[in-house]
Amino acid sequence: MSIENYRESFRPLHSSSVEVAHLHELLGQVYGLSAPLTTPSEHVDFELSDENSAPLAEVVEEVGRKVVRYAVNNRHPLAMAHMHPPPSTVSVLGDAVIGALNQCAFIWEEAPAAALIEREVVRWLCRRVGFGEQATGLLTSGGTMSNLLAAYLALTRAREHSHVPSDLCVIASDQAHFSLQKAVSLLGLGQGALVRVETDAQGRLLPGAVREAALRQAGAGRFPFLFVCTAGTTNAGSIEPSEEFVETAALFGGWCHVDAAHGGMLCLSPRHRAAAEAWRTADSISWDPHKSMYVSYAVGALLLRDRDADAALEFHSEYALKDDECLDAGNRHFEGSRRFDALKLWMTIRHFGTSGYAALVDHGIDLSRAFALKLSRCNDFEVLTDPDTNIVCFRYRRGCGDEVDNRVNTETQRSLFRMTGRPLLSSTKVRGSVYLRAVLGNPFLAEKDFDHVIAAVRDEAGKQAAGLGANRECP
Numbered sequence: 001m002s003i004e005n006y007r008e009s010f011r012p013l014h015s016s017s018v019e020v021a022h023l024h025e026l027l028g029q030v031y032g033l034s035a036p037l038t039t040p041s042e043h044v045d046f047e048l049s050d051e052n053s054a055p056l057a058e059v060v061e062e063v064g065r066k067v068v069r070y071a072v073n074n075r076h077p078l079a080m081a082h083m084h085p086p087p088s089t090v091s092v093l094g095d096a097v098i099g100a101l102n103q104c105a106f107i108w109e110e111a112p113a114a115a116l117i118e119r120e121v122v123r124w125l126c127r128r129v130g131f132g133e134q135a136t137g138l139l140t141s142g143g144t145m146s147n148l149l150a151a152y153l154a155l156t157r158a159r160e161h162s163h164v165p166s167d168l169c170v171i172a173s174d175q176a177h178f179s180l181q182k183a184v185s186l187l188g189l190g191q192g193a194l195v196r197v198e199t200d201a202q203g204r205l206l207p208g209a210v211r212e213a214a215l216r217q218a219g220a221g222r223f224p225f226l227f228v229c230t231a232g233t234t235n236a237g238s239i240e241p242s243e244e245f246v247e248t249a250a251l252f253g254g255w256c257h258v259d260a261a262h263g264g265m266l267c268l269s270p271r272h273r274a275a276a277e278a279w280r281t282a283d284s285i286s287w288d289p290h291k292s293m294y295v296s297y298a299v300g301a302l303l304l305r306d307r308d309a310d311a312a313l314e315f316h317s318e319y320a321l322k323d324d325e326c327l328d329a330g331n332r333h334f335e336g337s338r339r340f341d342a343l344k345l346w347m348t349i350r351h352f353g354t355s356g357y358a359a360l361v362d363h364g365i366d367l368s369r370a371f372a373l374k375l376s377r378c379n380d381f382e383v384l385t386d387p388d389t390n391i392v393c394f395r396y397r398r399g400c401g402d403e404v405d406n407r408v409n410t411e412t413q414r415s416l417f418r419m420t421g422r423p424l425l426s427s428t429k430v431r432g433s434v435y436l437r438a439v440l441g442n443p444f445l446a447e448k449d450f451d452h453v454i455a456a457v458r459d460e461a462g463k464q465a466a467g468l469g470a471n472r473e474c475p
Contacts, residue, residue: 022060029064033073036424037417040070072424077445078453081417081424083262083288083391085441087296090351094344095296103340106333111340118342124349125287126303128267129260130280136307138333139342142300143261144179146286149302149313149334151183151226153284154255156312158225161253169217171248172228173197173205175235177259180228195224202385203236203393203430211248218252227256231279232263235428235437236384237368237391239263242278249283256282261300263389265292265364268357272365275388283309292441293357295348299341360443364390367440367447374450380458384435393428393435396461404468406434411464412457422460423453 044066054062073079075086103111105118118139126135140146151170158168168189172180174196184193197213199205214224229245232238242258249256258279264287266272267279279285285303289295304310313332352360368387375381375394384393395409406429413427413436426437436457 022057026060026064026068029068030071031075033068033071033076035073035421036076036079037072038070038420039418044070074442075444077442077449078421078423079442080438080440080445080453081426083291083439083441085291085294085439086443088294088348088351091294091296091344091348094347098340098343101340105338105340105342106336114340114342117340117346121342121345121349122301122303125264125289125301129264129276129285129287129303130267131285131303131305134307135303135305136310137301137303138310138313139338139345140286140300140302141298141335142290143177143259143286143288144182145334146261146288146300146302147177147179147228147257147259148183148186150255150257150284150286151180151187153304153309153312154226154257155187155189157255158223167221167223168225169193169195169222170226170228171195171197171210171214171217171224173199173210173230173233173240175199175203175233175238175240176228176230177234177261201431202238203233204238204385205240205244207241207244210244211251214248214252223254224249224252225254227254229256229258229282230263231258231260231266231276232389232391234262235391235430235435236393237262237387237389237439238385239266239275239388242276242282246278246281255284258282258285261286261288262291262391264288265361265389268292268354269361269365270358271362280305289345289348292361293345293348294352294360294443295345299345363443364441367445368392368438370447371438371440371450371453375454378454381454384430390440392438392440393430394438395433395435396457398461398465400465402433404465406432407468408461408464409434409436411467412436412461415460415464416456419460423456425457 046066072084074084103114105111105114108115122137122139126137140149155168170180170184170193172194176196180194181191184191195213195217197205197209210227217224227245227249229240229242231240231242233240246256260276260279264285266276283305286300287303288300290297290299310332313334365387368390372383372387372392372394375392376383380397382395382397395405396412398405398408410427413425416422417424428435428437438453
């Protein structure tokens with residue numbers, strides 16, 4: 001077939017076109033999903049053949065039938081498994097504009113507005129965390145990339161002071177995100193460079209533990225060049241004491257990074273931002289708008305207190321990123337090909353404003369505390385710790401010993417994911433005990449939903465306990 005046959009695929013859609021009708025139908029299916037998840041059949045076929053191409057209408061219909069139907073419905077109040085809130089409508093619209101414009105946020109010639117908009121949203125985020133006018137930053141794909149870049153910048157500074165990699169170590173709690181393991185490996189430091197500070201039974205750091213760990217490493221001839229405070233642990237959303245990290249990093253001349261990929265939400269609420277006051281003295285902060293600002297994936301941010309801190313990321317080339325092109329969006333980015341995702345973040349901030357975000361954050365945190373309180377009053381449930389953010393870690397207790405309880409909670413979580421219309425929860429392990437994990441960031445969630453969640457977990461856990469013979473073991 002000649003090229004003329006395919007040019008229609010690039011022309012604009014009109015309100016009367018068949019394609020738009022199918023697109024409206026597809027989006028209607030997305031917004032009309034009624035269950036948290038309908039488990040896909042093993043017979044769903046996604047195989048791509050070498051046959052002739054299919055009309056757009058057929059492709060769209062197939063997506064609705066094979067993909068949308070079986071997607072996790074993150075708009076449903078019972079979809080509580082992960083840091084995966086429903087995207088706001090304005091963000092979805094932003095995605096459509098970004099896709100249609102197809103601007104590569106790399107150099108000014110490819111995306112003239114990208115650098116200006118990215119700088120503005122980064123400036124807005126920096127103001128929220130309390131950084132001054134000398135602050136800077138960049139958008140990333142998420143916390144993993146932000147943490148890697150922060151570790152790279154810290155390592156670069158350590159090497160400037162003649163420290164050799166074999167003598168370097170990173171101090172973080174045993175609840176820190178697994179991306180730090182990736183970072184030390186990719187930077188050539190090895191897993192032994194990551195020193196995990198032990199937390200208590202609730203996954204919280206003991207006072208002075210970070211300083212003690214650093215002194216212990218220094219006594220062994222190692223230099224702690226990077227201290228990572230986790231503001232919103234992946235397990236329970238706990239906020240670690242950033243003051244101790246900042247002060248200990250200053251004592252050793254190291255870099256202090258606050259991983260607030262999830263906990264950055266506290267900066268959006270006047271009621272909760274006091275817990276984030278000390279972040280402003282850190283060297284860098286990661287924050288994921290796609291976790292707490294209702295922006296669709298993938299939008300993360302690395303914020304830097306010092307404007308020149310990211311100089312190690314600056315590179316130039318003959319065909320792009322020239323020395324005299326100060327407006328290039330990719331001037332100090334690790335990635336070259338980048339979506340113009342700053343646009344949907346800008347649009348969403350413009351839509352909600354600080355007051356809108358404060359209401360959304362307060363709603364989620366209030367719900368998490370109410371849910372934890374309700375669970376703690378049940379004889380057959382145990383809550384790991386009081387929530388600092390919108391994550392609640394809890395477990396069903398049969399009283400049959402930790403091994404049986406672990407199996408019951410593990411199988412309960414798996415089973416609920418296979419049952420249409422049941423609550424979606426994730427699971428994790430703290431100090432060898434398996435916990436169920438609920439993230440309450442959905443604006444459609446209300447306290448009236450708690451009874452249904454508890455009843456569903458209790459019912460399924462009871463069945464799992466019976467299947468394991470726990471009823472016979474426990475009178």
